[in-house]
Amino acid sequence: MTLTETGSPAAVPAGTPPLLEVDNLHVEFRTREGVAKAVNGVSYAINAGETLAVLGESGSGKSVTAQAIMGILDTPPGFVTKGSIRYQGDDLLQMPEGVRRTYRGEHLAMIFQDALSSLNPVFSVGYQIAEMFRVHRGMSRSDGMKKALELMELVNIPAARERVKDYPHQFSGGMRQRIMIAMAIALDPEVLIADEPTTALDVTVQAQIMALLKELQRERDMGLILITHDLGVVADVADKIAVMYAGRIVERAPVYDIYARPAHPYTEGLLASIPRVDMKGQELFAIKGIPPSLMRIPPGCPFNPRCGYARDICREQDPPNYPVGDAHDSACHFWEEVVDGTRR
Amino acid sequence: MAPAGEAVLEVRDLVKHFPLTQGIVLQRQIGAVKAVDGVSLDLHKGETLGVVGESGCGKSTLAKLLMVLERPTAGQVKFNGEDIYSLKGKAFKAMRRNIQIVFQDPYSSLNPRMTVGDIVGEPFDIHPEVAPRRDRRRKVQELLEVVGLSPEHINRYPHQFSGGQRQRIGIARGLALRPDVIICDEPVSALDVSVQAQVINLFENLQSEFNLSYIFIAHDLSIVRHISDRVAVMYLGKIVEIGDESQIYGAPSHPYTQALLSAVPIPDPTQRDRKTQIVLQGDVPSPANPPSGCRFRTRCWKAQDICATEEPLLTIRPGISHPSACHFAEQAQIVETHDAEEFGLNQPVPTPDDDDLVEPGTLP
Ligand SMILES: Nc1ncnc2c1ncn2[C@@H]1O[C@H](COP(=O)(O)OP(=O)(O)OP(=O)(O)O)[C@@H](O)[C@H]1O
Ligand SMILES: Nc1ncnc2c1ncn2[C@@H]1O[C@H](COP(=O)(O)OP(=O)(O)O)[C@@H](O)[C@H]1O
Ligand code: SF4
Ligand code: SF4
Ligand SMILES: [Mg+2]
Ligand SMILES: [Mg+2]
Numbered sequence: 001m002t003l004t005e006t007g008s009p010a011a012v013p014a015g016t017p018p019l020l021e022v023d024n025l026h027v028e029f030r031t032r033e034g035v036a037k038a039v040n041g042v043s044y045a046i047n048a049g050e051t052l053a054v055l056g057e058s059g060s061g062k063s064v065t066a067q068a069i070m071g072i073l074d075t076p077p078g079f080v081t082k083g084s085i086r087y088q089g090d091d092l093l094q095m096p097e098g099v100r101r102t103y104r105g106e107h108l109a110m111i112f113q114d115a116l117s118s119l120n121p122v123f124s125v126g127y128q129i130a131e132m133f134r135v136h137r138g139m140s141r142s143d144g145m146k147k148a149l150e151l152m153e154l155v156n157i158p159a160a161r162e163r164v165k166d167y168p169h170q171f172s173g174g175m176r177q178r179i180m181i182a183m184a185i186a187l188d189p190e191v192l193i194a195d196e197p198t199t200a201l202d203v204t205v206q207a208q209i210m211a212l213l214k215e216l217q218r219e220r221d222m223g224l225i226l227i228t229h230d231l232g233v234v235a236d237v238a239d240k241i242a243v244m245y246a247g248r249i250v251e252r253a254p255v256y257d258i259y260a261r262p263a264h265p266y267t268e269g270l271l272a273s274i275p276r277v278d279m280k281g282q283e284l285f286a287i288k289g290i291p292p293s294l295m296r297i298p299p300g301c302p303f304n305p306r307c308g309y310a311r312d313i314c315r316e317q318d319p320p321n322y323p324v325g326d327a328h329d330s331a332c333h334f335w336e337e338v339v340d341g342t343r344r
Numbered sequence: 345m346a347p348a349g350e351a352v353l354e355v356r357d358l359v360k361h362f363p364l365t366q367g368i369v370l371q372r373q374i375g376a377v378k379a380v381d382g383v384s385l386d387l388h389k390g391e392t393l394g395v396v397g398e399s400g401c402g403k404s405t406l407a408k409l410l411m412v413l414e415r416p417t418a419g420q421v422k423f424n425g426e427d428i429y430s431l432k433g434k435a436f437k438a439m440r441r442n443i444q445i446v447f448q449d450p451y452s453s454l455n456p457r458m459t460v461g462d463i464v465g466e467p468f469d470i471h472p473e474v475a476p477r478r479d480r481r482r483k484v485q486e487l488l489e490v491v492g493l494s495p496e497h498i499n500r501y502p503h504q505f506s507g508g509q510r511q512r513i514g515i516a517r518g519l520a521l522r523p524d525v526i527i528c529d530e531p532v533s534a535l536d537v538s539v540q541a542q543v544i545n546l547f548e549n550l551q552s553e554f555n556l557s558y559i560f561i562a563h564d565l566s567i568v569r570h571i572s573d574r575v576a577v578m579y580l581g582k583i584v585e586i587g588d589e590s591q592i593y594g595a596p597s598h599p600y601t602q603a604l605l606s607a608v609p610i611p612d613p614t615q616r617d618r619k620t621q622i623v624l625q626g627d628v629p630s631p632a633n634p635p636s637g638c639r640f641r642t643r644c645w646k647a648q649d650i651c652a653t654e655e656p657l658l659t660i661r662p663g664i665s666h667p668s669a670c671h672f673a674e675q676a677q678i679v680e681t682h683d684a685e686e687f688g689l690n691q692p693v694p695t696p697d698d699d700d701l702v703e704p705g706t707l708p
Contacts, residue, residue, distance in 0.1 A: 057536040158626065172627045173399075202398040202563065204624045207607040211623055229537050232609030236616060255613045265693075266538075272693045273541040274611050275570035277679075280589075283548070284570065286541035288695050290506040308694030341692070 017089035018045035019223050020069070020108070020191050025083035027064050027247075030076060036294040038064045038078070040247040046223040048190065053234040053255070054227045055270075056244030057291060062227045065244075066193045070110050071100050087191075105136060109189035113196035115176035119168040125179045126152070126164035132186045151182040155212060174205035178212065185216055192217070193225045198233070210237060231274060235259060240327065243267050246292055246302035252321075253328035263330035263339050265307045301333070309334045349389035351422075352524055352557050353410065353443075358383045358419035360405050364632055377632045379405040381581035382419070384658070387525065392551065392558040394572030394589070396565060396604070398628055402581045403561045407529045410559065411445050423525075441471050444518040446511075448530035453514060454502040460513055461498040464488065467520040474521055487516040490553075491546060508539035515546065519554070527559045532567065544571060565608050569593050577601045580631055580639040583658055587666025595675040597661075597668040600640045605678040622678075638670070646672050 027039035039061045046052045054062050067073045069085050071092065085092045087107060092100055112118045120128055129151055130144030139147070145164065152160035155178040168176055177197060184192055194213060198206035214237055217224045228234060234241055234255065241258050243251040243266065251264040262268040272285040289306040292298055298305055304314040313333055321329040324339065332338060361376035380402045387393050395403050408414040410421060412428055421428045423439050431439050447453040454463055465484045468475045475483045485495035491512040502510055511531060518526050528547070532540040544567060550556060562568050568575060575592040577585045577600065585598040596602045606622040624643045629635055635642050641651040650671055658669040665675070 057538055174627055202628075203565070203607040204398065204603055205627070207609075207621060207623050210609075230609065231537075231611040235611045235613040236609040238613075259611070259613055268693055270537060271611070273538065275541075275544075275566045277569070277593075280570060283545050284541040285693055286545055287538040288542075290508065290539065291536070306696065308696050310696060 017086060019047050019088060020225075021045040021084075021086045022065065022069065023084045023086070025065060025068060025085065026081045027061070027068055027073065027078060028081055029078050034295045037297060038247050038294055039068070040297070041083070042244070042247070042249055044242045044249065044252065046191065046225060048223055049217070049221045051217065051224045051226060051237055051239045053238035053241045054225060054244060055229065055231070055234055055241055057229055059291060059294070060244040061247040062244055063195055066110060066195055066225070066227060069193065070104060070108060071097075072104075072110075105132060105187045105189065107189055108191045108193070109184040109187070110193040110195065111177070111180045111184045111197050113199050115173070115180040116168060118180060119176065121168055124165045124167055125171070126166075129179075129183055129186055132183060136187055147186070148182075151186055152179070154216075155179070155182045156208075157182075173201055174208060177201065177205075177209055181209075181212065181216070185220065185222075188220065189222065191223045191225065193227070195227045196229070197226075199228070199230075206233075213237075231270065243270075246297055247294065248302060248331065249321075250303065250331045251329070253324070254326070257325060257328050261325070261328075261339055263324040263328065263335040264303075264332045265309050265334075265338055266303050268338055269306075301331070309337055349391070351386040352389050352424060353385075353387035353559075354420075354422040355383060355385045355387075355410070356420045356422075358406070358409060358421060359417045360402075360409055360414060361417045375632050378581050378634060379631060380409060380416075381631075381634075383578075383581075383583055385576055385583065385586060387557050387559060389524075389557055390551070390555050391573040392560050392571050394568035394575040395559060395561045395578060396563065396568050396575060397578030398604075399563070400628060400631060401578045402631070403578060404529055406578075407445065407527045407559070407561060410525075410527055411443060412440070437471065441467075441474070441521045442523045443525045443527065444521065444523040445527045445529065446514050446518045446531045449534050454510055456502055459499050459501060460488070460493075460505075463502070463513060464516045464520060467517060471521055483520070484516075487519055490519065490550070491516045492542075506539070507535050508542055511535060511543050512546065515543075515550070519550065522554070523556070525557045525559070527561070529561045530563065531560075533562065533564065540567070547571065565605065577604065580628065580634050582639060582669065584640065584669045585667065586658065591666045593679055594677065595665060596678055597664045597666075597673040597675045598640075598670045599644050599646050602676055602678050603643075608679075610679075640670075646670075648672070 023043050025039055025042045029036040029038055042065050044052060056062050068080055080093060087103060092103065126145055126148040129148035130141060133139040133144040133147050134141060149160055149164050152164060157163060157175060157178055171179065198209050201209060210233065226238065238255045240254050242249045243264065245266050251267045258267060259271065262271055269287040273287060275284055287306055292302060300315040300317055301319050304310045307314065319331045319333045321331050322335050324330050324335055358380055359382055360380040361378050363373045364375040364377060365371040366374045383406060397403055405414065409416055415429060423443065428439055461484050464487050465480050468480055485498060488495050488498065493509060493512050505513065532543050535543060548571065551558060560568065560571055569589055572589050574588055576583045577592065577598065579600050585592060585596065585601045592601060596605055603622045603624045626643050629642055637653050638651040638656050641647040656669045656671045658667045660667050661673045664673050
């Protein structure tokens with residue numbers, strides 16, 4: 001265990017590259033209707049034992065970024081047009097596919113929102129987990145099945161021994177998500193990407209799954225990238241957060257900072273729109289308008305048509321990342337006004 | 345708004361069992377899915393009754409029963425004093441007009457080949473007495489305005505609108521016949537976070553404007569808290585606890601309600617270690633074969649022998665301010681309240697002028 005007493009990740013010696021670092025990533029989808037710029041300069045990094053929450057609404061590019069990291073982007077129509085994705089310093093995007101494949105499952109693993117469609121319906125779940133050990137570790141089928149049973153017990157499938165030969169549709173949504181988690185951690189990856197792992201689940205099951213993920217992460221000292229649109233889940237588990245909007249990271253910060261001192265108008269608006277007890281009977285704050293089409297992202301700051309702080313410069317100049325505080329930056333020309341709460 | 349006023353809807357012992365059959369030619373009934381199994385509640389004029397519970401607990405079936413889209417296996421629903429399942433002819437049509445529904449999915453609940461004008465005006469075809477033909481276009485434009493859409497968009501098609509705008513179209517259609525009751529089945533769950541608040545505000549404004557009564561079904565407990573006067577908690581086809589919003593959230597007494605509330609993550613990292621979380625074991629049992637006695641007993645940490653043999657009735661119990669269906673009901677405070685200041689959000693957030701906003705039809 002490299003965790004400190006407070007549960008925060010151990011300091012990484014200076015000069016060591018981050019475990020995983022996405023830098024200035026651009027992805028576009030070339031479709032008949034036009035080019036959709038799904039990811040436009042995303043940068044984030046994660047270290048062992050850390051949880052990074054990637055927050056953003058539907059279509060903001062969270063999953064596409066994750067697919068690019070995993071090398072499972074739907075190409076065509078999707079293409080990485082710029083940027084790098086470095087695992088322990090080595091750029092995955094420069095590797096031939098044959099080499100890159102060896103990273104999937106071994107070093108980087110991913111679980112998806114919809115467990116049913118990501119499990120194969122015609123094989124038993126035990127068989128599917130066992131296959132991973134056969135293919136990657138050269139184990140026999142029967143040893144693989146033993147491993148599968150161990151993993152199913154690890155993720156708390158009740159009566160795992162009796163259920164190891166059951167098919168995916170015979171499990172509930174929560175159980176299927178546990179099986180997905182078992183498959184994802186089977187080969188002991190260093191980085192686990194969880195893409196909306198609980199969005200399709202009920203809150204009581206969500207709590208079980210999040211508790212399981214946190215425990216596994218702690219035990220195995222994994223870097224966890226948690227993709228979500230739920231500000232509650234983020235507050236519960238994340239160490240740091242990256243907020244996405246229209247394919248960009250608009251704010252990055254340690255988790256306590258972002259709730260206490262949002263420095264981007266979009267983040268501020270999202271936080272303000274959460275119904276709170278003391279808001280009962282009052283209008284909720286609502287961000288006006290809707291996110292832009294990725295085929296027609298407005299010039300300048302992509303948030304400008306919905307932003308109450310916007311000025312002429314916002315329609316002309318794309319804001320850079322302004323440093324706001326320790327490990328906290330904001331892509332807003334007027335971040336100081338957001339922090340101060342005064343529109344000048 | 346206080347739940348004063350008379351009851352518009354009185355639901356008594358409502359039951360809906362869906363037969364489970366086997367065999368293709370000679371269908372044999374081998375059991376039943378007890379989707380709704382003895383639900384009683386009142387909806388008062390001008391109030392919002394929230395209904396919460398996990399997936400499959402019977403919320404949508406209840407909504408369909410109230411809309412008479414399904415007929416019950418047993419039980420009664422009175423609308424303004426009349427049993428809705430025995431109404432015929434004109435009286436049935438009048439009742440239909442007065443209870444409307446807004447569905448969860450703004451993507452599939454609108455016919456893609458109809459214009460917005462046709463969709464919102466469709467109820468007038470079924471109830472021509474409400475608006476004579478020559479008034480329709482104007483009425484539809486008014487409705488679009490009421491829900492915050494531009495009346496000029498009357499000839500557009502659903503795919504030219506965003507999810508939130510499509511939900512507004514659904515709401516406009518629901519309002520067309522000036523109903524007394526609107527049943528909202530997960531009306532914001534399919535919407536983006538940044539758009540949910542817009543639609544919630546719309547629901548609230550329309551309620552005060554038209555004195556509507558809402559049944560508001562949702563799984564987001566904080567949204568239900570914000571919008572509801574009273575809340576009913578469902579588990580496996582039954583209501584396990586019902587009361588004022590402040591009673592259910594401030595002093596929940598049923599273990600299931602307590603677990604549900606404690607499972608909701610609080611959007612405030614400073615609460616992370618302060619709150620006690622009840623993590624329930626296992627999944628909801630099948631509604632085709634619910635546990636004997638108390639249906640929650642297979643997941644309840646307080647269960648005793650009596651829980652397996654005797655069904656706890658939904659009733660006011662000693663020391664509890666509101667009806668609870670637990671033999672061992674005890675009030676507890678689960679949700680920590682946090683106010684805006686602690687939250688770091690005590691500043692007003694500026695918004696742009698309306699006319700700067702993105703036009704519909706520019707979506708991904
Ligand atoms: N295979 C594809 N072909 C064309 N466009 C795609 C494809 N996959 C994704 N996109 C587009 O890329 C954009 C970003 O998608 P992505 O799935 O990353 O969003 P997201 O933020 O994860 O959304 P959600 O929460 O809905 O999953 C969307 O506009 C989406 O329509
Ligand atoms: N037409 C039907 N035939 C058989 N079972 C049904 C039917 N409609 C609903 N059910 C079952 O009834 C239960 C309650 O469903 P529903 O009311 O849709 O739940 P929810 O609370 O998710 O809306 C579920 O177990 C569901 O599968
Ligand atoms: S750069 Fe301008 S438009 Fe963009 S978020 Fe900041 S103030 Fe708003
Ligand atoms: S009646 Fe028994 S099993 Fe049911 S909720 Fe109460 S204590 Fe639990
Ligand atoms: Mg996604
Ligand atoms: Mg439903």
